[in-house]
Amino acid sequence: MRKRTVNALGVALATSLTAALPTLAQAETVKVGMITTLSGGGSGLGIDVRDGFLLAITGSDDIELIIEDDQRKPDVAVQIADKMIQSDKVDVLTGIIFSNLAMAVVPAAVNQGKFYLSPNAGPSALAGKGCHENYFNVAWQNDNLHEAAGGYANSAGHANSFILAPNYPAGKDALTGYKRYYTGKLAGELYTKLGQTDYAAEIAQIRASDADSVYFFLPGGMGISFMKQWSQSGIELPVIGPAFSFDQGILSAVGDAALGVRNTSQWSKDLDNEANRKFVADFQAQYGRLPSLYASQGYDTGKLLLSAMSKASVNDADAFRTALEAADFASTRGSFAFDSSHHPIQDIYVREVVREGDVLTNTIVSRALEQHSNVYAAECAM
Amino acid sequence: MSAGLVAEQLLNGLQFGVMLFLMSAGLTLVFGVMGLINLAHGSLYMVGAYAAALVAGWTGSFWAGLAASLMAAAIAGALVEMVVLRRLYRRDHLDQVLATFALILMFSEGTRWLFGAFPLYLNVPASLSGTVLLPMGIVYSKYRLAIIVCGMAVALGLFILIGRTRLGVRIRAGQSDRQMIAALGVDIATLYTVVFALGAALAGLAGALVGAIQSVEVGMGEPVLILAFVVIVIGGIGSIKGALVGAILVGMTDTMGRFLLPVMFKNFMDGATASSVGSALASMLIYIVMATVLIFRPSGLYGKPA
Structure with a gap:
């Protein structure tokens, strides 16, 4: 179990990217280490980040990419990071999906002078007091999408929400984020077991409450299970969630x-x-x-890296950092900038799940928050 | 809190218990008859769910998927028994744990390799979709009710099979003295394969039934496997009756704990803390029950004293 598995596809792609292209004298290669989840539960997320990143850097001959699978285990991620920093001598690290793995890897990596570009995890501990000049988050601070959901619930006229999330740090951040913007009453607040797959007991309590809406943060398979059981329950209340439970990778499994x-x-x-x-x-x-x-987050991470590389050498850390801070790239999100704590300032939208032909997908309904940063930014002394 | 809500939660507990029974019946049979610890039982559950999702996807019929899940899991079980496990019966339990753990990894990564990392779609059949109105004003999911009925039918079938048929006599004989029944001319190798395939088919059935209301994905079997082990330890290893009682006890304890503990804590703390503490304690509750049972009955409720 402790053996590191090198993803064959990733390595093949990485070597073809570097080997196929002759190194030009003036081009200086940047070594990038991608640690992401490619096997077991949660691997769909890592695969999408990887594929988006690879797509972004296609055609660039200056990036040498090493991809390894963290198996969603913090200890494995730490081993890979140590190897990448000490023996592969990477300049930039990226790829981690889950906040607990990011907490295990990022602080040590940035303190050794490496740059870390986060394509997903944005724990609050790395946003405020724990911010670092070499840590850049290209996705969001963990609370962001939940804050937007709270704001949307107000505008949709919901005044008595029933909210639930798994009983772990990101779940608590989620409900805190929701409550930060939501102004109505709570019909109930439940923490479920992490990894729980049966929600009959929770759904019965929602039915018995006088809630007018439900907000849930249940990433991955938990959300699929909840939505399938919810649709069988015959309760007709509006449901709101963050994009994680309604994204392209899992919509087909949730179905109608x-x-x-x-x-x-x-x-x-x-x-x-x-x-x-x-x-x-x-x-x-x-x-x-x-x-x-x-995938869009992986893609933007790749484009951000390329934009910085075109402006400065990675060996000049201060210049490279300034180039990253400028975020001078065309983001798939349109407007994108970093705040003082190196987290995104961006619009957050409300989407609705629709059917297009025979696939389920999302379409934008409205904008929930405009040019939104995060509440921890002010605490960052950088 | 109305009486209807409590009754609905009791039904939920029963349904969860029945599902656990399908999972643990096979596990306890295999352990009881062959003395084999099979960690890969959860993988057979996953095989059943994947087979059901694929066949239901191709044919559009949930029932064809259900039949496929039974067959696929039984075939996978029989193959695993003949190719790998047969060599392990005389070995130490630790060797068995190691080999069946390797099987989990092979099943998981093999499935991911074949079908991708994204969860598959499997939905309840239209005829069982929606809710029914039960006495006391309980609105209950038809499908969950069907799981209860199906699980009870399987339990009855197993009791008849073990208690009333020739195969059952052989299984019970194999449990008490395997050398003796081999000496009496029973083909013990075939018997073991049949028992293992039967246990696998039950796990596959549980996977397919549950897959329709949960997520069909790689690694779905492992959390259930742990609960199934708790069930057979409480019930007494090798006892089908113990598995049934243990499963319903675990199902009830878990569901009612999740429901009642946060309500109880709300009396003396604020909502968010009560829910968080209640939920944390609820997830420990079944292990507390297991420990308590083991203090008074070290070999489980219906186990034979070691």
Whole structure:
């Protein structure tokens, strides 16, 4: 179990990217280590981040990419990071999906002078007091999408929400984020077991309450289970969730039960800007499936890296950092900038699950939060 | 809190218990008859769910998927028994744990390799979709009710099979003295394969039934496997009756704990803390029950004293 598994596809792609292209004298290669989840539960997320990132850097001959699978285990992620830093001598690390793994890897890596570009996890511990000049989050601070959902619930006229999330740090952040913006009453607040797959007991309590809406944060298989059981329960209350439970990778598994659900996201397939149109078309052409928000985050991470590389040498850390801070790239999200704590300032949208032909996907309904940063930014002394 | 809500939660507990019974019946049979610890039982549950999702996807019929889940899991079980496990009966339990743990990894990564990392779709059949109105004003999911009925029917079938048929006599004989029944001319190798395939088919059935209301994905079997082990330890290893009683006890304890503990804590703390503490304690509750049972009955409720 402790043996590191090198993803064959990733390595093949990485070597073809570097080996096929002659190293030009003036081009200086940047070594990038990608640690992400490619096997077991949660691997769909890592695969999308990886594919989005690879798509973004296609055609660039200056990146040497090493990809390894963290198996969603913090100890494995730490071993890989040590190896990448000490023996592979990478300049930039990226790829981690889950917040607990990010907490195990990121602080040590940035303190050794490496840059870390997060394509997903944005724990609050790395956002405020724990911020670091070499840590950049290209996705969101963990609370963001939940805050947007709380704001949306107000505007949709919900005044008595029933909220639930798994009993672990990100679950508590989620409900805290929701309550930070939501102004109505709570019909109930439940913490479920992490990894729980049967929600009969929770659904019965929602039925017995006088709630007018339900907000849930149940990532991955938990959300699929909840939505399927919810649709069998015959309760007809509006459901709101963050994009994680209604994204492209899992919609097909939820099926029609998801139709019409409103969810909050910083990205959607139908965002109307040139970078996004190109990304969606290229992703489909390359991989034969619709991109997810994770893929868009991986793609933006790749584009951010390329933009910094075109301005400064990675060996000049201060110049490279300034180049990253400028975020001078065409994001799939349209407007994108970093705040003082290196987290995104971006719009967050409300999407609705719709059927297009025979696939389920999302379409933007409204904008929930405009140019949104995060509440911890002010605590960051950088 | 109305009486209707409590009754509905009791039904939920029963349904969860019945599902656990399908899972643990096979596990306890295999352990009881062959003395084999099979960690890969959860993988057979996953095989059943995947087979059901694929066949239901191709044919559009949930029932064809259900039949496929039984067959696929039984075939996978029989193959595993003949190719790998047969060599392990005389070995130490630790060797068995190691080998069957390797099987989990092979099943998981093999499934991911064949069918991808994204969860598959499997939905309840239209005829069982929606709710029924039960006495006391309980609105209950038809499908969950069907799981209860199906699980009870399987339990009855197993009691008849073990208690009333020739195969059952052989299984019970194998449990008490395997050398003796081999000496009496029973083909013990075939008997073991049949028992293992039967246990696998039950796990596959549980996977397919549950897959329709949960997520069909790689690694779905492992959390259930742990609960199934708790069930057979409480019930007494090798006893089908113990598995049934243990499963319903665990199902009830878990569901009612999740429901009642947060309500109880709300009397003396604020909502969010009560829910968090209640939920944490509820997830420990079945292990507390297991420990308590083991203090008074070290070999489980219906186990034979070691």
